[in-house]
Amino acid sequence: MSKNNDKPKRNRPKILTKYDQFVVPRLRDIPVWVREGATDEEIAKRLNIHIWTLGDYRRKHPKFAEALERPTKWETHVYPRLAEIQQWFEEGVNAEDIIRKLDIGKTTWYEYINKHPMLAELVKWSRSVPISHVENSLLKAATGYEYEEIKTIIEEDKNGKKKTRIEKVKRYQPPNPTAMIFYLKNRAPNEWNDRRELLVNTKALEQERKQLFLDMIEADVVDADYEAIEESVEMEEGYMEPDDSQP
DSSP states (O other): OOHHHHSOOOOOOOOOOHIIIIIGGGTTHHHHHHHTTOOHHHHHHHHTSOHHHHHHHHHHOHHHHHHHOOOOHIIIIIGGGHHHHHHHHHTTOOHHHHHHHHTOOHHHHHHHHHHOHHHHHHHHHHHHHHHHHHHHHHHHHHHOEEEEEEEEEEEEOTTSOEEEEEEEEEEEEOOOHHHHHHHHHHHOHHHHOOOOOOOOOHHHHHHHHHHHHHHHHHOSOOOOOOOOOOOOOOOOTTOOOOOTTOO
16 A cells, blocks of 8 residues: 555535525525515525525525525414404404405415314304304394383473483383294294195006096097087178079
């Protein structure tokens, strides 16, 4: 063996690429730029690299790709407003109006409902609240209820000084027949539905028609009711109908 091979190899200096020079030192800055809304083109300019190079680095370097990852609309538009979404549904706002308020697409909304059980449960529960309120009000109207009527009365004394007096009167609202019928038809349709079903034995009727047709064919004579109609001929004045019987 030669003496040259016995000498320890010296560490060669590492050749720095553009990624090492321009991207690695700014990896902590990139997520900040993303949160501020910077586009890929703007980030590429700040890193002093071409937009195509940025795409190449994104595929080759997982840390760079993670730094460039942008938050979804779930994180920015929906999750921070869950309390508002609940309130809107409880107030009876429909889903299309809520989607517009959140500034997201209809497909995105239903994708998030399927993907996030938290949102799905919130929507289901919030929608049931106004329905329960309506059902309770309907039952109250069907059974009758007491309520307090408040009147504000302004009076003048002998000196012309005005005084305000609040008068409370208890009143009773009797049961509403329409509400009773509607409630019973929906809650107990089998007992209170007005629909009546008529079952007809179509097979028996068909057999009866066939037999009647066969009896008519086998009969020698088929009697028919008829009426004799006397024909009359109207003649205009000065005109005589010729007699065909005379030569």
